[in-house]
Amino acid sequence: MAQANTSIVTGAGAGIGRAIAQRLAQAGDNVLVVDLNTSRADETVALINEAGGRGQAAVLDITDAAALDALIAETRNLRCLVNNAGIFDVKSFDTLTAEDFRRMYEVNLVALFGLCQRAARVMGSGGAIVNIASRAMLGASQYIHYATSKAAVGGFTRSLALELAPKGITVNAVAPGVIETDMLRARSDTNLDALRAMQPGGTLGTPDDIAAAVQFLASPEAKFITGQILLVDGGRSLGGSLGI
Amino acid sequence: MTFEGKTVAITGAAAGIGQATTRLFATRGAHVIAIDRDAEALSRLDIKGITPLQGDVTDPNLPAALKARITALGGPLAVLVNNAGIGGGGRMDQTSDDDLRSFFEINVLGLFRLARFAVTEMQTAGGGSIVNVASIYAEVGAQNSAGYSTSKGAVAALTRQMATDYGHDGIRVNAVAPGLIETPLTEERIRTEKWRHKIFVEQCPLQRVGQPDDVARAIAFLASDEAAFISGEILRVDGGWAMGRFPREAQL
Ligand SMILES: NC(=O)c1ccc[n+]([C@@H]2O[C@H](COP(=O)([O-])OP(=O)(O)OC[C@H]3O[C@@H](n4cnc5c(N)ncnc54)[C@H](O)[C@@H]3O)[C@@H](O)[C@H]2O)c1
Ligand SMILES: NC(=O)c1ccc[n+]([C@@H]2O[C@H](COP(=O)([O-])OP(=O)(O)OC[C@H]3O[C@@H](n4cnc5c(N)ncnc54)[C@H](O)[C@@H]3O)[C@@H](O)[C@H]2O)c1
Numbered sequence: 001m002a003q004a005n006t007s008i009v010t011g012a013g014a015g016i017g018r019a020i021a022q023r024l025a026q027a028g029d030n031v032l033v034v035d036l037n038t039s040r041a042d043e044t045v046a047l048i049n050e051a052g053g054r055g056q057a058a059v060l061d062i063t064d065a066a067a068l069d070a071l072i073a074e075t076r077n078l079r080c081l082v083n084n085a086g087i088f089d090v091k092s093f094d095t096l097t098a099e100d101f102r103r104m105y106e107v108n109l110v111a112l113f114g115l116c117q118r119a120a121r122v123m124g125s126g127g128a129i130v131n132i133a134s135r136a137m138l139g140a141s142q143y144i145h146y147a148t149s150k151a152a153v154g155g156f157t158r159s160l161a162l163e164l165a166p167k168g169i170t171v172n173a174v175a176p177g178v179i180e181t182d183m184l185r186a187r188s189d190t191n192l193d194a195l196r197a198m199q200p201g202g203t204l205g206t207p208d209d210i211a212a213a214v215q216f217l218a219s220p221e222a223k224f225i226t227g228q229i230l231l232v233d234g235g236r237s238l239g240g241s242l243g244i
Numbered sequence: 245m246t247f248e249g250k251t252v253a254i255t256g257a258a259a260g261i262g263q264a265t266t267r268l269f270a271t272r273g274a275h276v277i278a279i280d281r282d283a284e285a286l287s288r289l290d291i292k293g294i295t296p297l298q299g300d301v302t303d304p305n306l307p308a309a310l311k312a313r314i315t316a317l318g319g320p321l322a323v324l325v326n327n328a329g330i331g332g333g334g335r336m337d338q339t340s341d342d343d344l345r346s347f348f349e350i351n352v353l354g355l356f357r358l359a360r361f362a363v364t365e366m367q368t369a370g371g372g373s374i375v376n377v378a379s380i381y382a383e384v385g386a387q388n389s390a391g392y393s394t395s396k397g398a399v400a401a402l403t404r405q406m407a408t409d410y411g412h413d414g415i416r417v418n419a420v421a422p423g424l425i426e427t428p429l430t431e432e433r434i435r436t437e438k439w440r441h442k443i444f445v446e447q448c449p450l451q452r453v454g455q456p457d458d459v460a461r462a463i464a465f466l467a468s469d470e471a472a473f474i475s476g477e478i479l480r481v482d483g484g485w486a487m488g489r490f491p492r493e494a495q496l
Contacts, residue, residue: 158487161449162449162484162487162488165449165483165484165488166449166451170450177473199411200411200412200475200476201411201414201475203473206473209472209474210473212471212472213470213474215470216470221461221462221465222465223458224458224481224483225458225462225479225481225482226449226483227484227487227488228487230477232473233473234473234474234475235407235411235416238404238407238408
């Protein structure tokens with residue numbers, strides 16, 4: 001039997017990343033569950049293994065270059081990299097500091113670059129990279145450091161698609177809209193019903209909605225698709241919705 | 245990604261992208277109503293389980309004929325793929341009023357009418373999914389394509405418009421924007437026109453033209469429940485062409 005493909009999913013200990021890891025494992029991939037948090041990573045691995053899949057935890061900080069070196073050195077048959085780990089916080093423009101920007105970019109962009117570079121060196125033709133951007137890249141208030149870091153992920157994705165196309169590696173991004181994760185439900189500053197009313201379809205997204213799009217873009221089904229940023233936002237970005 | 249038992253209508257089903265899409269949906273269990281104006285090509289389609297419907301999308305009676313097929317199959321219309329379309333070159337100064345009218349008659353009004361019918365059907369059924377075939381020319385400027393590109397721009401605008409208006413009815417509307425795809429519409433030109441090869445193969449990041457199946461798989465994804473939270477999107481299936489077509493340094 002051919003050796004199974006390996007997929008790396010960062011930030012796979014929670015929310016969207018966990019759903020992505022579960023889907024790729026269900027499709028038969030050997031999934032490396034990368035997360036800062038040991039117990040959350042282990043929990044994802046347990047969920048994968050209980051469902052009959054193959055998952056393995058890789059507890060590390062993606063901003064740690066040596067840890068990324070070690071991760072790639074230990075990885076065999078890498079076909080897919082999903083850069084999902086990211087940080088977010090709410091801070092008005094007037095109170096933002098340069099340090100806030102640096103911290104945001106360090107995780108959401110520089111670390112993502114570092115992992116892409118290492119992965120691209122060992123990936124062969126047919127490889128796929130999928131980055132998680134955000135609908136916030138279109139412009140969002142109260143978190144300009146986050147929004148711009150995600151816009152940068154968009155530009156990065158398109159540029160890297162050009163660089164890696166000759167190697168037969170596709171690079172795409174998924175830009176989620178409002179996704180109902182545990183974190184979102186726990187936030188006191190958000191009114192879920194008000195958010196729902198802004199959706200043309202009246203519902204928020206689920207982590208699995210994002211995972212399904214990632215799985216498609218990472219699969220051979222999408223082998224002629226590269227450099228694209230697919231909004232998965234229930235139509236939220238189209239403009240006004242009456243919220244009937 | 246299965247469409248087991250679902251009723252799916254596809255226009256322009258007898259050739260090219262439409263044919264590949266029809267085959268893929270049929271393989272995935274759908275009852276496909278295969279619509280095409282070319283009766284002979286339709287009769288030659290060798291795909292198990294499809295219901296051929298000879299008709300022209302410019303015919304105002306086509307929705308009624310489609311309705312009869314849907315009723316006969318017993319299912320609500322789950323998916324409509326608006327693929328039928330015509331291509332053709334020409335700058336604005338080479339395009340007559342009548343040329344422009346014929347692009348709009350088929351590529352826009354034909355699509356509009358069928359989509360309007362589908363939306364009412366899907367509202368009654370409690371939801372559905374529509375995928376339109378736009379073009380990369382709706383997204384970027386292209387030489388020699390005034391009438392065609394304008395019509396495809398309208399398809400893109402209509403896609404977003406419908407997604408906004410009918411999201412609350414559980415209806416998702418998306419489009420694919422194919423790059424150059426090798427079909428009966430284009431194969432001769434791909435083979436004989438040198439500049440076309442240079443622009444669409446040599447300058448395409450993935451270094452090839454697309455195959456009908458490349459587009460069919462994207463259509464199937466957008467139509468399926470896998471894309472349940474995707475609406476109003478226009479997905480480029482172009483090997484990165486539109487993004488990377490600008491002059492750039494040669495690959496090292
Ligand atoms: N939830 C949403 O509505 C939404 C919307 C748009 C975009 N996104 C993006 O989707 C991605 C996932 O979001 P989520 O809501 O699932 O987030 P989350 O905060 O629930 O999970 C993120 C996971 O990443 C891990 N992580 C964070 N920094 C890390 C680091 N330096 N190294 C390794 N692991 C790290 C965390 O431990 C956590 O388990 C993020 O990139 C986020 O920006 C989310
Ligand atoms: N081939 C490409 O490079 C390309 C690129 C971008 C977009 N597209 C679009 O994809 C769609 C399909 O293109 P293709 O290349 O497969 O075309 P094609 O010419 O190979 O096939 C089109 C089919 O549609 C049918 N058709 C045409 N007009 C019709 C009408 N009025 N009513 C009913 N049926 C009709 C034809 O009989 C034919 O069977 C078109 O909308 C086209 O604009 C194609």
